[in-house]
Amino acid sequence: MTxxxxxxxxxxxxxxxxxxxxxxxxxxxxxxxLLSDPSPTAQAIAQDIGAGRILGGGEDDAAALQxxxxxxxxxxxxxxxVVADALRTYPExxxxxxxxxxxxxxxxxxxxADAGEIAPGDLSRYVGTHPMAGREKSGPAAARGELFTAMxxxxxxxxxxxxxAVRTAADLGADLGATVVRMDAAEHDAAVALVSHFPQxxxxxxxxxxxxxxxxxxxxxxxxxxxxxxxxxxxxxxxIQILSHNAPEVVKILHGLREDLNRLIATLEDPGADxxxxxxxxxxxxxxxxxxxxxxxxxxxxxAFAVVxxxxxxxxxxxxxxxxxVGEAGVNLEDLRMDHSSGHQVGMVELSVLPGRSxxxxxxxxxxxxxxxx
Amino acid sequence: MTxxxxxxxxxxxxxxxxxxxxxxxxxxxxxxxLLSDPSPTAQAIAQDIGAGRILGGGEDDAAALQxxxxxxxxxxxxxxxVVADALRTYPExxxxxxxxxxxxxxxxxxxxADAGEIAPGDLSRYVGTHPMAGREKSGPAAARGELFTAMxxxxxxxxxxxxxAVRTAADLGADLGATVVRMDAAEHDAAVALVSHFPQxxxxxxxxxxxxxxxxxxxxxxxxxxxxxxxxxxxxxxxIQILSHNAPEVVKILHGLREDLNRLIATLEDPGADxxxxxxxxxxxxxxxxxxxxxxxxxxxxxAFAVVxxxxxxxxxxxxxxxxxVGEAGVNLEDLRMDHSSGHQVGMVELSVLPGRSxxxxxxxxxxxxxxxx
Numbered sequence: 001m002t003x004x005x006x007x008x009x010x011x012x013x014x015x016x017x018x019x020x021x022x023x024x025x026x027x028x029x030x031x032x033x034l035l036s037d038p039s040p041t042a043q044a045i046a047q048d049i050g051a052g053r054i055l056g057g058g059e060d061d062a063a064a065l066q067x068x069x070x071x072x073x074x075x076x077x078x079x080x081x082v083v084a085d086a087l088r089t090y091p092e093x094x095x096x097x098x099x100x101x102x103x104x105x106x107x108x109x110x111x112x113a114d115a116g117e118i119a120p121g122d123l124s125r126y127v128g129t130h131p132m133a134g135r136e137k138s139g140p141a142a143a144r145g146e147l148f149t150a151m152x153x154x155x156x157x158x159x160x161x162x163x164x165a166v167r168t169a170a171d172l173g174a175d176l177g178a179t180v181v182r183m184d185a186a187e188h189d190a191a192v193a194l195v196s197h198f199p200q201x202x203x204x205x206x207x208x209x210x211x212x213x214x215x216x217x218x219x220x221x222x223x224x225x226x227x228x229x230x231x232x233x234x235x236x237x238x239x240i241q242i243l244s245h246n247a248p249e250v251v252k253i254l255h256g257l258r259e260d261l262n263r264l265i266a267t268l269e270d271p272g273a274d275x276x277x278x279x280x281x282x283x284x285x286x287x288x289x290x291x292x293x294x295x296x297x298x299x300x301x302x303x304a305f306a307v308v309x310x311x312x313x314x315x316x317x318x319x320x321x322x323x324x325x326v327g328e329a330g331v332n333l334e335d336l337r338m339d340h341s342s343g344h345q346v347g348m349v350e351l352s353v354l355p356g357r358s359x360x361x362x363x364x365x366x367x368x369x370x371x372x373x374x
Numbered sequence: 375m376t377x378x379x380x381x382x383x384x385x386x387x388x389x390x391x392x393x394x395x396x397x398x399x400x401x402x403x404x405x406x407x408l409l410s411d412p413s414p415t416a417q418a419i420a421q422d423i424g425a426g427r428i429l430g431g432g433e434d435d436a437a438a439l440q441x442x443x444x445x446x447x448x449x450x451x452x453x454x455x456v457v458a459d460a461l462r463t464y465p466e467x468x469x470x471x472x473x474x475x476x477x478x479x480x481x482x483x484x485x486x487a488d489a490g491e492i493a494p495g496d497l498s499r500y501v502g503t504h505p506m507a508g509r510e511k512s513g514p515a516a517a518r519g520e521l522f523t524a525m526x527x528x529x530x531x532x533x534x535x536x537x538x539a540v541r542t543a544a545d546l547g548a549d550l551g552a553t554v555v556r557m558d559a560a561e562h563d564a565a566v567a568l569v570s571h572f573p574q575x576x577x578x579x580x581x582x583x584x585x586x587x588x589x590x591x592x593x594x595x596x597x598x599x600x601x602x603x604x605x606x607x608x609x610x611x612x613x614i615q616i617l618s619h620n621a622p623e624v625v626k627i628l629h630g631l632r633e634d635l636n637r638l639i640a641t642l643e644d645p646g647a648d649x650x651x652x653x654x655x656x657x658x659x660x661x662x663x664x665x666x667x668x669x670x671x672x673x674x675x676x677x678a679f680a681v682v683x684x685x686x687x688x689x690x691x692x693x694x695x696x697x698x699x700v701g702e703a704g705v706n707l708e709d710l711r712m713d714h715s716s717g718h719q720v721g722m723v724e725l726s727v728l729p730g731r732s733x734x735x736x737x738x739x740x741x742x743x744x745x746x747x748x
Contacts (some may be wrong), residue, residue: 132594144747146685149722152594183590191591194583199602202580204661205634206573209627211664216557217565220506220526221668227601228573232665236658243654244645251642253583258639260579261632268625271618280617284610287578290585291606294595311520319710320701327694335712336693348523373518 005171008032011055011067011090013082015039015046017135018098019073020143023051025176028145034065046140066090069168072097076241080108087122094168095126100192101245102128102156102185127169128156128185130192131178138235146177153178156185193249200231200239201250202257207232223337305334306358308351309373310365322349322370329364331357348373379545382406385429385441385464387456389413389420391509392472393447394517397425399550402519408439420514440464443542446471450615454482461496468542469500474566475619476502476530476559501543502530502559504566505552512609520551527552530559567623574605574613575624576631581606597711679708680732682725683747684739696723696744703738705731722747 008031012019015037023033023046033052037043047054055065070086072079076099083105086095097105105128112118133151135142153173157166173180183191207229210218243250260283267279312318319338326333335352353361365372383406386393390411397407397420407426411417421428429439444460446453450473457479460469471479480502486492507525509516527547531540547554557565581603584592617624634657641653686692693712700707709726727735739746 132596144683146745146747149685151596154594181590181593187588187590191588191594194587194591195595195599198583199580199599201638201657202576203598203602203665204658205631205638206576207662207664208634208657208660209568209572209630209664210667211660213568213664213667214561214565216555216561217568218667218669219555220528220565221569222506222525224577224605225569225573226668227604228577229661229665229668230601231598232661234658234662236655236662239658240651240654243642244651247642247645251639254635254639254642256583257579258632258635260582261628261635264575264579265625265628265632268617268621268628271621277614277618280614281610283575283582284578284608284613286582286585287603287606288581288608288610290581290583290587291577291603293584293587293592294600294603295592309518311523317701317704319707320697320699323694323697324701325694327691327698330691333693333712336710338707338709371520373520 004029004031004175006031006168006175007068009034009065009067010052010172011036011065011070011086011093012052012073013037013070013086014073014075015042015051015140016073017138017140017142018131018133018147019071020046020049020051020140021133021145021147022071022073022098022172022176024049024143024145025148027052029175031175034067042140046143049140049143051140051143067093069093069172070095071172072099075099075238076101076105076245080105080112083109083126084112084118087118087125091122093125094165096129096169096172098129098131100130100196100242101189102130102154103189104245106156106158106185123158123160124162125165126158127161127165128158128188129169129173130154130156130188131173131176132196133178138238148173149177151178152181154181154183154188156183156188158185189246189249193246193253197243197246197250198253198257200234201243201254203229203232204234305352306355308353308358308361308365310349310351311371311373312349319349322365325365325368325370326351326361329361331361331364378403378405378549380405380542380549381442383408383439383441384426384546385410385439385444385460385467386426386447387411387444387460388447388449389416389425389514390447391512391514391516392505392507392521393445394420394423394425394514395507395519395521396445396447396472396546396550398423398517398519399522401426403549405549408441416514420517423514423517425514425517441467443467443546444469445546446473449473449612450475450479450619454479454486457483457500458486458492461492461499465496467499468539470503470543470546472503472505474504474570474616475563476504476528477563478619480530480532480559497532497534498536499539500532501535501539502532502562503543503547504528504530504562505547505550506570507552512612522547523551525552526555528555528557528562530557530562532559563620563623567620567627571617571620571624572627572631574608575617575628577603577606578608679726680729682727682732682735682739684723684725685745685747686723693723696739699739699742699744700725700735703735705735705738 011034012023015035027033034055035046035052036055070093072082074082079097079099131148131153133148155169170180267276331353337350362372385408386397389409401407408429409420409426410429444467446456448456453471453473505522505527507522529543544554641650705727711724736746
């Protein structure tokens with residue numbers, strides 16, 4: 001059993017995908033986890049998959065529970081109320097929430113303190129956190145204890161938070177294998193508006209233009225369209241809450257987008273005008289510059305990998321055979337993409353490797369009769 | 375040697391990435407290919423890599439050449455002039471261009487016919503085509519004969535084109551292993567505006583907002599941001615030409631985007647207003663619906679694959695070992711993604727398989743000690 005920072009017990013309020021995943025991850029580490037959810041079904045499933053045991057569900061005296069930590073895994077629009085309730089009910093516990101917006105929840109808790117709904121000192125035990133992880137499925141049945149492995153876990157300390165509570169919040173992320181990142185609630189909300197909420201909006205706006213597209217147009221779709229629209233398949237219910245709770249930060253970015261879009265439309269309405277091509281060049285170059293700033297794998301500085309492209313038949317085992325040869329070549333794979341194309345039973349596999357290793361890999365694979373496009 | 379439809383000789387005007395790739399692909403099939411480029415260096419490199427032999431470069435009498443087909447692989451802004459010149463110089467040849475916009479080139483050629491710069495009948499020998507293929511590199515040194523394999527090759531017949539010329543244009547795509555798709559120039563330009571030019575613009579507009587982002591915000595970037603901005607790294611020089619030549623079609627789509635964006639900004643400026651959440655839900659659901667219409671691999675109807683996620687250490691050979699086990703399980707891999715996360719030396723590999731096969735694969739891999747998140 002791995003050594004943990006948390007000693008428990010840990011109470012999880014809300015046993016959807018994320019809450020149940022937290023419970024599973026902690027339970028496997030030997031931490032005593034209690035579960036509670038407004039839905040009896042959700043909490044029963046969470047217990048069945050091993051995420052912990054239902055609060056008050058048998059031998060325990062729920063009222064006597066003194067959790068070290070309460071994890072509020074409720075949707076953004078009820079998170080603040082559940083946190084306030086937990087602060088009142090468990091006067092010794094650190095209480096964290098894991099919702100994807102932070103400033104609106106902290107503001108609601110400050111209001112609750114001002115209104116006397118929670119004691120003035122209670123706020124010192126609250127810390128907002130945000131694990132940057134998710135799945136395309138939802139609900140406790142989709143929960144996985146490894147969901148947070150190697151993902152950022154943002155811990156948002158605030159002026160009234162006690163150092164002990166902040167440490168406990170960080171311990172939760174660390175115990176679950178995540179990478180703890182510290183920033184305040186405002187910084188967090190501005191950051192996720194830019195790197196998460198804005199791409200979601202852009203992808204949804206882009207994909208929605210395809211609704212009435214003729215089928216022959218869609219038959220020409222390539223990886224560019226597929227990549228840019230993949231997240232447009234996300235769950236509307238969750239995103240409505242996220243976007244409405246972080247609206248001021250998102251709107252700031254959308255104002256910038258609107259300015260750029262207006263300029264671009266004016267340019268393309270008269271592409272023969274003086275300076276039009278220069279305007280287009282500027283848009284494209286700004287896109288180049290912004291894209292180049294996104295960090296690479298493992299938080300390393302952005303780095304261009306060398307891409308070795310291999311043509312494979314679409315038969316079971318072909319990709320495996322190729323990857324086995326790559327492994328034997330002793331070259332580490334930094335990334336892999338399969339190229340989807342229409343109407344043919346062959347495809348391309350793009351292998352990304354460190355720039356210095358591509359010649360060697362190309363030679364090795366060519367020697368083994370692979371059709372390589374370096 | 376594979377049997378070809380074309381008998382040649384084929385003259386390629388323009389030996390950049392695409393022209394040289396056409397030459398390489400045809401030369402390997404045994405077709406006699408001649409090369410010409412305004413840049414002596416580019417044409418020499420193309421000859422050196424085996425794309426064909428330089429026109430007039432030795433034993434041949436360039437003036438006596440009677441090509442079956444002339445392939446104009448010049449940039450969009452000079453393509454029409456080069457086509458017109460080829461129609462005059464080679465009065466028996468079919469002439470195709472492979473630029474990524476089609477209506478503006480056809481219109482320029484009609485003007486040339488009206489102005490008497492080409493003979494009235496010459497237009498019957500011209501057919502516009504567009505191979506939907508490319509690489510992140512450019513120039514003849516990056517050329518690959520397999521570049522067009524399994525990719526769509528759009529053939530745009532027009533009212534004055536002879537059936538024989540259209541057939542020759544289609545033969546070119548077929549000989550290079552591409553999938554021939556027929557539509558007229560206007561349909562083509564509207565289609566690529568939507569599935570290629572618009573995603574490029576959306577990605578560039580999105581990425582350009584990252585230019586001045588704080589580094590701590592970018593450290594939270596996940597696959598959503600990476601996917602939506604990948605094509606923002608594209609070459610500005612080429613895209614300036616493409617966008618300016620297809621401006622009317624692109625502008626139509628951008629007007630629709632602007633309407634949606636204005637509505638969204640108004641909604642997010644007052645997210646507490648009546649109907650605001652419904653508006654957000656509508657945007658997200660339209661995005662869902664549009665994304666679901668994009669055809670899957672091999673042109674099949676869009677289909678949700680089951681995703682089996684496996685956690686792997688970031689060591690050479692791990693992915694290969696995993697894929698070897700997938701191959702042994704006898705389950706065909708429809709897609710594979712590696713999940714990039716920051717700061718950790720482990721990663722996730724997402725294996726997409728037919729929905730009915732995921733349980734079996736999960737069992738097989740779990741039995742072999744892989745950490746599987748189904």
